[in-house]
Amino acid sequence: MTINLRDHLLAALSTLSGVRDFHIHVLVSAPKKSSSLFPFAKPRPKIYLQDILILLSEQPTPAAPRVLVAAVEAFVFNIPATSCAVLYVCKVDSTGQSSGKSPTTCLVRALLTFYGDPATRPVAADHLWIQLFARAQGQYLFPNSADFQNKRPLSDVKLCGWWKRVLSQVAEEIKFKTDSKAVAKPYYLLPGYSQLEAEYSLRLSSVSTSDSDGPSWVYGHPYSQSDIPLPCPIESSSDKKAHNLGNYIPYFEDDPKSRFLDEIAYTTDGDGVRSPARKRSRTTSSATHNEEANQKKEGSSEGKQSQNTKDERPLGELGKVTADEFWERMSFRQECIAGAVTGFFTLIISTSSLCEDAARRSIPSPLAPQPGQVSAQLNKRIMTSLTTAVEFSTIERSVRATETLESAIKGLCDGITCGSTAPPPSTITRSEVAIGRQTPEPEGSSTSRLLVPPSTPPRQKGGKVLDDVSPNPFPEPVTSLETYHSYIYGSVSVSNPIPARVDGKNIVDGQDSSASTTVPQVTILTARKKKKRND
Numbered sequence: 082m083t084i085n086l087r088d089h090l091l092a093a094l095s096t097l098s099g100v101r102d103f104h105i106h107v108l109v110s111a112p113k114k115s116s117s118l119f120p121f122a123k124p125r126p127k128i129y130l131q132d133i134l135i136l137l138s139e140q141p142t143p144a145a146p147r148v149l150v151a152a153v154e155a156f157v158f159n160i161p162a163t164s165c166a167v168l169y170v171c172k173v174d175s176t177g178q179s180s181g182k183s184p185t186t187c188l189v190r191a192l193l194t195f196y197g198d199p200a201t202r203p204v205a206a207d208h209l210w211i212q213l214f215a216r217a218q219g220q221y222l223f224p225n226s227a228d229f230q231n232k233r234p235l236s237d238v239k240l241c242g243w244w245k246r247v248l249s250q251v252a253e254e255i256k257f258k259t260d261s262k263a264v265a266k267p268y269y270l271l272p273g274y275s276q277l278e279a280e281y282s283l284r285l286s287s288v289s290t291s292d293s294d295g296p297s298w299v300y301g302h303p304y305s306q307s308d309i310p311l312p313c314p315i316e317s318s319s320d321k322k323a324h325n326l327g328n329y330i331p332y333f334e335d336d337p338k339s340r341f342l343d344e345i346a347y348t349t350d351g352d353g354v355r356s357p358a359r360k361r362s363r364t365t366s367s368a369t370h371n372e373e374a375n376q377k378k379e380g381s382s383e384g385k386q387s388q389n390t391k392d393e394r395p396l397g398e399l400g401k402v403t404a405d406e407f408w409e410r411m412s413f414r415q416e417c418i419a420g421a422v423t424g425f426f427t428l429i430i431s432t433s434s435l436c437e438d439a440a441r442r443s444i445p446s447p448l449a450p451q452p453g454q455v456s457a458q459l460n461k462r463i464m465t466s467l468t469t470a471v472e473f474s475t476i477e478r479s480v481r482a483t484e485t486l487e488s489a490i491k492g493l494c495d496g497i498t499c500g501s502t503a504p505p506p507s508t509i510t511r512s513e514v515a516i517g518r519q520t521p522e523p524e525g526s527s528t529s530r531l532l533v534p535p536s537t538p539p540r541q542k543g544g545k546v547l548d549d550v551s552p553n554p555f556p557e558p559v560t561s562l563e564t565y566h567s568y569i570y571g572s573v574s575v576s577n578p579i580p581a582r583v584d585g586k587n588i589v590d591g592q593d594s595s596a597s598t599t600v601p602q603v604t605i606l607t608a609r610k611k612k613k614r615n616d
Contacts, residue, residue: 085453086195086203090135091573093191098579099181102140104147104572106490109133110457111450111558117334118158118167119313121327121346121399126314129447131157132460136467136490137188138483141180146480147487149473150179151188152222154464156333157196158312159204159447164433165312166206168196169333170213174221176473177232181579186247193251198258199432203451207433208309211251214336215244215424222467225474237422242286245269248428249295255430264431267296268303270408271424272417276300282422302425304329304404309431325395329404337416338425341407346396448555453568456557459493494565 084092087107094103115130133155138147152174158167170193175185195201197209217237219227226232235243245267252265271279279300304311313328327346332339394400402410417423466489471482560569 084201085568086192087453087568087571089195089201090188090191091571093187093194094137094184095573095575096577097182097184097187097575098577100141100576101180102143102572102574103184104138104140104487104570106136106487106570107133108135108460108463108490108569109454110460111454111555112159112448113457113553114448115158118160118331119327120332121325121342121396122313123325123327123395126160126162129159129161131159131454132457133157133192134460134464135188135192136486137184138487139179139184147483148178148476148479149176149223149483149486150183151175151185152467153189153192154222155192157204158331159206160312160314161205161447162314163310163312164205164207165210165310166196166202166204166208167210167212167312167331168193169331170211171334172221174223174226175232176223176226176479177229178473178476178479186243190247190250190254193248193428194254197251197255197263197428197430199263200258205447207431208312209430209432210303210312211248211426211428211430212331212333213244213426214333214338215241215426217421223473224468225472225478228474229479236286238282239286241269241271241422241424241426242283244424244426245283245298248426249298252296252428252430259432262432264309264429265296266299266303266306266309266429266431268299268301268427268429269424270301271422272412272414274422302404302408303427303429309429324400324403326399326402326404326407327395330407337411337414337423340416341411341414342399345398345402345407348397446554448553450555450558453564454558455494455560455564455569458557459560462493463490490569491562491565494560494569495562496560 086109087105090105090107091103094105110132112129112131115128116125117130118128119125133153135151135153136149137151139150140147152172153170154172156169156171158169160166170189173185173189175183177183193211196204197211202209217235217240219232219234227234248267252267255263255265269279271282274282311329312331315328316323327342330338330342332342411417463486467486471478471485473479473482
């Protein structure tokens with residue numbers, strides 16, 4: 082029997098130290114057609130998208146209330162044409178309200194290992210691309226959690242070092258489980274930093290001394306290698322005009338690469354303002370009229386051919402900018418070098434040499450929903466409630482928010498419309514009525530909008546990047562309480578001893594944590610004070 086994602090995460094959490102109970106909610110949406118990963122690719126491949134939202138709450142004692150401590154948002158793209166899958170880790174956040182060691186690292190590592198291991202991977206793909214963009218912020222998914230005094234988010238350099246360490250552990254674990262038959266190739270790039278500067282910065286931020294034993298990281302981007310196929314199929318052609326940057330760089334939500342791709346694609350808009358065509362002078366001769374009619378027919382046919390040729394060409398400057406030039410210019414982007422260190426990380430896991438399960442290969446359609454999956458609308462509603470209807474600035478508010486979200490998930494699975502996330506009604510005054518007659522302003526003040534991190538703007542209409550309109554032959558999955566208890570919700574009681582000091586060192590998760598806590602000895606020298614003479 083194949084283990085599901087919820088049970089795999091609970092098994093990993095059961096190894097944490099301390100005495101506490103973990104409660105997890107795993108929401109994985111059913112596959113749907115999507116064109117958002119490679120919107121500028123021509124021709125566009127068939128891609129199927131799944132949304133993942135994981136909420137983890139903690140209970141120190143059976144009598145204590147539950148409190149959310151960690152959350153992960155990710156997306157899985159399946160490209161059957163190249164037998165590739167892309168796992169994009171969008172956001173990872175914690176509230177800082179855990180009673181023991183934070184379970185965030187264990188949760189993220191277990192999620193990546195579940196999709197990286199071919200024995201548990203729920204997607205029929207030989208190659209997995211794990212990609213993410215590391216940017217340090219006070220909060221990602223839990224509103225106002227940065228105001229909690231015990232939350233200590235990682236700095237920019239430490240966050241990049243943490244992601245590199247987690248991905249190294251995932252690569253080593255996948256190699257161990259597959260007897261070194263899986264090929265793992267990690268890449269990373271810190272815009273604005275050379276390789277020596279990046280290695281030195283991450284080495285200083287790392288508390289582990291065994292980085293040399295892990296996989297060999299490549300400083301750069303993975304879109305020039307040819308050992309593992311790229312996610313988007315590329316037609317082999319010797320013609321330089323066939324190059325299209327949109328077939329190489331993926332397009333993710335809230336990612337600097339996406340905003341830069343938009344600028345390159347719409348630098349020269351071919352559908353912009355054009356000069357009007359010159360009008361022909363009127364003639365009364367029938368012969369001249371026939372000649373003009375023939376010329377119009379020839380011109381229309383030539384126009385159609387040129388229009389078809391134009392539609393096949395890449396948008397804007399995508400046909401001129403190479404992948405190397407793209408990443409070189411990314412180092413000069415303001416959001417990548419604006420006083421903080423950011424990082425792009427990619428881990429490619431290729432398992433094409435392993436024997437695949439025949440049952441997995443016999444899946445009739447990648448759109449067929451699997452047991453335990455929910456509709457995309459349910460996932461979206463919970464995500465909206467998490468980011469807009471609750472806050473986590475104090476423990477009391479976090480307890481109320483946890484109860485609201487967990488009851489909403491259970492209620493939606495049972496078919497109950499949960500209205501607890503809506504604000505309470507209030508009495509409307511005359512001033513509010515007068516304000517309501519005016520043009521509504523964007524939500525939030527100008528000060529709050531300035532603090533919001535940059536996001537991808539809506540695409541221009543001139544690009545003619547259309548979504549797939551073909552209907553899904555499979556109906557949306559209908560959730561029930563049986564689905565909720567079998568696949569979505571789960572809990573595990575942890576009662577493991579806290580690692581003790583061994584030979585003067587704290588051993589935590591197989592690593593020496595004393596390196597970050599040991600204070601170097603300082604030798605204090607005493608000086609004899611010279612006495613003054615009394616005259």
